[in-house]
Amino acid sequence: xxxxxxxxxxxxxxxxxxxxxxxxxxxxxxxxxxxxxxxxxxxxxxxxxxxxxxxxxxxxxxxxxxxxxxxxxxxxxxxxxxxxxxxxxxxxxxxxxxxxxxxxxxxxxxxxxxxxxxxxxxxxxxxxxxxxxxxxxxxxxxxxxxxxxxxxxxxxxxxxxxxxxxxxxxxxxxxxxxxxxxxxxxxxxxxxxxxxxxxxxxxxxxxxxxxxxxxxxxxxxxxxxxxxxxxxxxxxxxxxxxxxxxxxxxxxxxxxxxxxxxxxxxxxxxxxxxxxxxxxxxxxxxxxxxxxxxxxxxxxxxxxxxxxxxxxxxxx
Amino acid sequence: xxxxxxxxxxxxxxxxxxxxxxxxxxxxxxxxxxxxxxxxxxxxxxxxxxxxxxxxxxxxxxxxxxxxxxxxxxxxxxxxxxxxxxxxxxxxxxxxxxxxxxxxxxxxxxxxxxxxxxxxxxxxxxxxxxxxxxxxxxxxxxxxxxxxxxxxxxxxxxxxxxxxxxxxxxxxxxxxxxxxxxxxxxxxxxxxxxxxxxxxxxxxxxxxxxxxxxxxxxxxxxxxxxxxxxxxxx
Numbered sequence: 125x126x127x128x129x130x131x132x133x134x135x136x137x138x139x140x141x142x143x144x145x146x147x148x149x150x151x152x153x154x155x156x157x158x159x160x161x162x163x164x165x166x167x168x169x170x171x172x173x174x175x176x177x178x179x180x181x182x183x184x185x186x187x188x189x190x191x192x193x194x195x196x197x198x199x200x201x202x203x204x205x206x207x208x209x210x211x212x213x214x215x216x217x218x219x220x221x222x223x224x225x226x227x228x229x230x231x232x233x234x235x236x237x238x239x240x241x242x243x244x245x246x247x248x249x250x251x252x253x254x255x256x257x258x259x260x261x262x263x264x265x266x267x268x269x270x271x272x273x274x275x276x277x278x279x280x281x282x283x284x285x286x287x288x289x290x291x292x293x294x295x296x297x298x299x300x301x302x303x304x305x306x307x308x309x310x311x312x313x314x315x316x317x318x319x320x321x322x323x324x325x326x327x328x329x330x331x332x333x334x335x336x337x338x339x340x341x342x343x344x345x346x347x348x349x350x351x352x353x354x355x356x357x358x359x360x361x362x363x364x365x366x367x368x369x370x371x372x373x374x375x376x377x378x379x380x381x382x383x384x385x386x387x388x389x390x391x392x393x394x395x396x397x398x399x400x401x402x403x404x405x406x407x408x409x410x411x412x413x414x415x416x417x418x419x420x421x422x423x424x425x426x427x428x429x430x431x432x433x434x435x436x437x438x439x440x
Numbered sequence: 441x442x443x444x445x446x447x448x449x450x451x452x453x454x455x456x457x458x459x460x461x462x463x464x465x466x467x468x469x470x471x472x473x474x475x476x477x478x479x480x481x482x483x484x485x486x487x488x489x490x491x492x493x494x495x496x497x498x499x500x501x502x503x504x505x506x507x508x509x510x511x512x513x514x515x516x517x518x519x520x521x522x523x524x525x526x527x528x529x530x531x532x533x534x535x536x537x538x539x540x541x542x543x544x545x546x547x548x549x550x551x552x553x554x555x556x557x558x559x560x561x562x563x564x565x566x567x568x569x570x571x572x573x574x575x576x577x578x579x580x581x582x583x584x585x586x587x588x589x590x591x592x593x594x595x596x597x598x599x600x601x602x603x604x605x606x607x608x609x610x611x612x613x614x615x616x617x618x619x620x621x622x623x624x625x626x627x628x629x630x631x632x633x634x635x636x637x638x639x640x641x642x643x644x645x646x647x648x649x650x651x652x653x654x655x656x657x658x659x660x661x662x663x664x665x666x667x668x669x670x671x672x673x674x
Contacts, residue, residue, distance in 0.1 A: 129462060130604075131469055132559035172605055172656065173556065179601040196555075196599065204465075214559075215605050217658055233659065234574050263641040263654035272600035273641045275628050345638065366640065 130173065130200060132214060138235035141165045143433050144228065145243045146379065148212050149176020150419045151410025152245035153202045154426030156210035159243075162434040166210050167239075169232055171217035174206070175199030176247050177373075177411065178419050180271055181290075182297035185319065187420050196271070198419070221379055228383075228405075241405040241433045244380045244393060245426055248373035248411045253285060257340030258369070265346025265366045270294040273366075278302040282366035283349045285337050291370035292316035292324060298368070299327050306362060308335040308351055310371075335360075340367050375412045390414065399429035400436075407433055461497065462504045470562065474509040478569040481511045483540045489519035489532030494552045494629060498533035501553070505561070511569055531630070537564040537611075539571065546614045551626025555598025560607045560624070573612035579659045583617045586670050590620050595627045595634055595644040605656040606643035613666065620666070648673065 143159050145152045148170035159166040173179065181195030190198065206212060216234040221242065223229070230237040250268040252258060258266055267273040279302060284295045287309030295305040307324070312334050314321045324331055334354040341348050341361075350361045375391045386394045386402045392414030399407045409429040410422035462470070484502040488495035499516055506514035517523040519532040527536055527545030535549040547568065553561040567573045575583065592610040596603035610622030627634035627642060637646050644654050645662075647669035 129466060129554065129558040130556045131466060132473075132563045171658075173559070173601050175601065196601070204469075207469075215608060233576065263644065264638065265640055267641045269600070269602070269641075272597055272602065275597060276634075276640045345640070 130196070131204070138237060139167065140238045141167050142239065142437055143241040143243060143430070144169065144230050144237050144239035145210075145245055145430075146170075146218055146230075147176065147245035147247055147376075147410070147412070148174035148203070148206075148214065149245060149247050149410055149422060150178055150199075150202055151247070151412075151422040151426035151429070152176070152243070153206040153212075154423040155243050155245060155409055155430040156206045156212070156426075158427045158430035159433065160209040162430065164430075164434055164437065166430075167237060168206070168210055168212045169216050169218055169230070169237070170212065170214050173199075173214055174203040174212050176422075178202070180269055181419075182271055182293055184419060186418070202423075218379060221383055223383070241407065241437055242383075243399075243426070243429045243433060244377070244385070244401075244406070244408040244412055245410045245422075245429075246376040246379065246412045248375050248417070250369065251372045251374045253337060253369050253371055255337055255339055257342070257346070261340055261342060261346045261367070264344065265342065265364075266340060267366065267368050268370075270297050270368055273368075274298050274301050274303060277366045280304065280365040281306070281363065282368060283308055283337075283362060283364045284368045284370060285349070286369065286371035287311075287331055287333070288315045288370065288372070289317055289320060291368075292320035294368055294370050295329050295331075296320065296323050296327065299329055303366075305368075306330040306332065306364070308337055308349070309333050310336055310354075312354075373411065373417065375414060377412055380406070380408065380412075388414065395425075398432040399425055400432060405433070405436060460504070461501050467504075467508060470505070471508050473562070473566070474511070477566045478509055478511045480539065480569055480571060481513060482565050482569045483513045483515060483536075483538050484565070485523070485527065485536040485538065485545075486514070486516050487519045487521075487524050487527075487529045487532055487534040487536075488516060492532040495533045497554075498535055498552055501558075502535060505565070512565060535561070537561065537568050539568055542618060543568060543615065546618070546621040547611045548622070549624045549626075551624070551629040552598070553624070556601055556604050557596060557598055557607060557624060557626075560604040560611070563604075563608055564611050567612065567615055571615075573615040575612060575616060575659055579663050580616065582663045582667055583613055583620075585667065586617050586619050588619060588670060588673050590666060590670050590673075591623065591648055592620065592666065593623045593625055593646045593649075595625045595637065595639045595646070596642050597628055598626065600642045602656040603643045606645060606662075609657075609659060609662050610645075613663070 142164040145168040298305040339350040393408035407429040409425035506512040614622040651669040
């Protein structure tokens with residue numbers, strides 16, 4: 125019997141390291157392994173669990189070596205692998221990073237860490253739709269996490285807003301646990317990988333294109349979603365008990381910005397091909413760089429960032 | 441072929457009960473963690489009852505964890521026993537992590553601490569054994585004001601990666617203030633209870649059956665809700 129046990133990796137002491145890695149998703153964990161193997165002292169600090177958004181993926185089918193694995197299982201493997209090398213401090217939110225004589229001082233909930241280099245692997249968080257009803261009904265039918273909340277809607281109809289890969293996977297997951305999902309996609313065509321299009325069709329999941337959601341409505345909780353058909357201009361509505369929003373992600377880059385790290389106009393950290401930012405000894409890797417939003421790429425970028433940090437710390 | 445995996449049975453689906461829930465590799469890791477961090481003794485109390493789908497599993501998990509270190513004691517009681525009355529337990533399974541003294545039954549799990557909540561359980565065992573928990577000075581000062589019983593209930597699902605943070609915050613507060621009880625509730629195992637509070641997104645936190653909020657917030661925000669609930673009692 126698999127109860128999906130997740131182990132903690134509590135680290136408590138404040139300490140000095142060569143490189144501090146902020147964020148314990150695939151990029152951060154991979155960076156940690158590479159940094160320590162290269163000979164650097166490192167710590168990974170995460171405000172939540174190690175695993176990052178990979179944990180929320182109901183199923184991952186494009187990570188090399190795994191034909192299909194639950195996101196949480198893959199994240200668990202990453203974490204257990206990384207824990208063999210590097211200390212991971214979970215549920216420890218970094219509040220502030222300041223520079224003191226060329227050393228970064230990282231002030232976090234559980235302690236203070238001093239580092240010669242920093243890798244931002246802070247990832248992304250769910251983007252909001254910004255329509256009436258979204259905030260009002262958060263927790264009353266509006267959700268951003270199917271693995272967390274899907275079960276509350278068994279036997280009920282829900283709308284998944286956004287038909288990209290995340291939305292498609294969410295809809296398939298919901299269908300499989302006994303929820304009746306309908307996908308609302310803004311663009312005129314399927315926006316997910318063909319592999320998911322096939323499953324959506326096979327499972328008979330309704331996928332509505334050209335749908336611009338304008339409102340989530342109800343009395344005390346979500347009762348319907350209202351959208352404009354971009355083809356006809358008509359306003360339509362669907363009765364639903366829940367709305368799962370998967371319209372994309374926004375980078376978590378505020379801490380980096382405060383250190384003077386340059387971002388693009390959407391807030392993604394700009395990096396060189398070796399994962400350097402514009403600030404010396406500051407690197408970024410994974411989804412926060414906005415390059416692909418793929419687990420395998422995040423892991424690769426994490427490795428690259430650690431190798432570059434090692435190079436810079438050793439030879440400069 | 442491609443989508444085979446989507447049809448997997450959810451991890452908490454009832455299956456044939458067998459011994460050995462925690463894998464050998466996980467056990468090795470936990471042994472090491474416990475030997476590093478455990479100081480004083482810790483009691484794991486499991487309350488079981490009839491018609492309880494997950495009681496055997498809760499018992500087995502607690503037993504297996506207790507076997508990993510001498511400082512951890514395991515006890516099983518019936519939910520209608522005198523001990524249950526002493527600890528204020530009326531639902532099964534309930535798991536309490538305690539020193540058997542000042543922590544009483546204030547650090548508790550109603551429903552199975554599986555999935556992500558297993559990590560909360562382990563961290564609780566370590567903190568209870570250390571007889572302390574970490575919060576900032578600012579949060580500690582606010583915690584110290586709480587001079588009446590405050591009950592924090594955290595509704596969770598085992599597949600929610602954000603939930604342990606909310607559970608652990610309540611449990612850390614409970615360790616640091618004897619008026620605070622932190623009670624995780626597994627919403628899928630107790631649907632009527634979850635419905636009472638219209639739980640549709642987790643973590644969903646209910647304080648003193650009054651103040652509610654949704655989400656895993658940092659200590660500084662969390663404590664504000666606790667203080668609000670406490671002020672309303674005056």
